[in-house]
Amino acid sequence: MEKIVNDILREEVYYEKLQNGLDVYFMPKRGFTKKYAILATNYGSNDLEFVPIGEDKKIRVNEGIAHFLEHKMFEQPDGGDAFEKFSKLGVSANAFTNFTMTAYLFSATENFYESLEHLIDYVQTPYFTDENVEKEKGIIAQEIKMYNDDPDWNVYFNCLKAMYVNYPARIDIAGTVDSIYKITKEELYKCYNTFYNPGNMALFVVGDLDVEKVIDVTKKANNYDVDKLSKNIERFYPEEPANVKEKEVIEKFPISIPMFNIGFKDNNVGIKGKELLRKEIVTDILVGMLFKKGSKLYEDLYMQGLINENFGAGFSSQVDYAFSVIAGDSKEPKKVKEIILEYIEKAKKEGLSKEEFERTKKKKIGSFIKCFDSINFIGNSFISYTFKEINILDYLDIIKDVTFEEIEERLKEHFKEEYCVISIVEPK
The missing domain is CATH 3.30.830.10 (Metalloenzyme, LuxS/M16 peptidase-like)
Structure with missing residues (x-):
């Protein structure tokens, strides 16, 4: 385990890379009642072209799939919902997707270690079926329509679309109604297996906690088969000229x-x-x-x-x-x-x-x-x-x-x- 110290801030961070490639960071905050954990993958809405794990040809996936995948991660194989368990544990949980990252997080004053175990467990338990994927399309389509009616959202994304000619930052994070209706469970699994790979992920924990226990709980909760993990992901982004698209x-x-x-x-x-x-x-x-x-x-x-x-x-x-x-x-x-x-x-x-x-x-x-x-x-x-x-x-x-x-x-x-x-x- 590595210890990183900043004397000016009087803060320290403990770091360990697990055998499966997951980067784990912990910052102790003595006297703080609230504790926080965020588990993230280096994968966002910009990642539309890549070579899937186990394959050798580049594919292009539908716009909005990273955000769609984030939505689907809360549905569990037993029919339960990951948020429900967090609620029973008395913790506040959330998730978000941006251009470059997808993150799952919670804050707690009690039941922290059990919540941490649950966070890691559900993020490594994808459950996509034809039925639940179809159901989600209607929900996300409504979300997209809501954003389409929001002037703040539109004035911002129109600015990005004006600046960028090709780069996917010009594409709405949630995609379009047309693009999300083309998403399949097979496409979701390809994205999940490629990007929700612990070598492409990081966990950060902060609070008044024991560093050894944080690492121990994290190690026990990780159940990836190390031999099947890809260490490098081939991603492709379109060449972006210096000029803007429109003034x-x-x-x-x-x-x-x-x-x-x-x-x-x-x-x-x-x-x-x-x-x-x-x-x-x-x-x-x-x-x-x-x-x-x-x-x-x-x-x-x-x-x-x-x-x-x-x-x-x-x-x-x-x-x-x-x-x-x-x-x-x-x-x-x-x-x-x-x-x-x-x-x-x-x-x-x-x-x-x-x-x-x-x-x-x-x-x-x-x-x-x-x-x-x-x-x-x-x-x-x-x-x-x-x-x-x-x-x-x-x-x-x-x-x-x-x-x-x-x-x-x-x-x-x-x-x-x-x-x-x-x-x-x-x-x-």
Whole structure:
């Protein structure tokens, strides 16, 4: 067992790779009544083309299948539901699928070890039949229709569709009604057997618990046949050009004020580990300096009546794709975009404020340290960063080393008009 210590945070993480390939992490939090566990697979909605385990030819599966698979994992061979058992144990459980990851989690104040055993057990017990797959299609179709009626969801995904020409981040995580109705139990088993492979998964546990018992319960609950496990998964993603697909997308919804997402596509991709974490930190600081409430740009837009309090910005980053999005409400969203682009060009010519850089950096450090009071944040962040080959405990060392010059260089590299799109949802 390996022990990773961060003296600044005064936190430690225990790590062990099980014989079957599962990465197990445990962070003790003495005095915390709540405990948290998250079991995740490095598999999300972007993984549409791959070579299944035991085969030698690439296949393409239906869009939305990772999310569909997550839904189906709760149905058990005995007719029970995994959520029901969690409920009887008095714990709160959930699951989610995003572009790159599927995760199953629970938080508990009691019955933790029994709940951990149950979590591992049901995630390694798939049960798909023609009947239960058909039944699920109707449920997920309703969910998709609900999202299709949500202006927030549409303004965001239209922004991604405008930025990306080929990359599957432009595809809705849940797929379409047409695509999910083509999913079969055989296709689900192929995806499950390939990606729900412990060598492609990680477990993170956090709380006031005994490390030896956490590892022991995890080992006993794992029942995979080690000899049948594939160590490497061949995945294929379409080549993505640097250019955006379209500069503007407008859709009409029954709303009172237009909503917008302004996206900047990032072409500095294909990196992982500490290099990727540094890029994320640098860009987060830059985005904060430019767009946070209280910034000059925000105040100018607000005083002109072009935005309201529903204004914000963020940077989203994975190994193979990344983008920044500025979102808000405005009666003149195109004017907002125009002013933002002018402001960015002015900042490139005249330079950013070094004092603002130091303030923003200091605030980011404080926010990060405070987040370690949340076991949900610790679990979710640690496991998602693990799949990017990042140790989140490296965050403070890297952010302290970030220079003002890096921020100015990143401004010139990332915020370019040619890679900028706008998605607008306006009143019917």
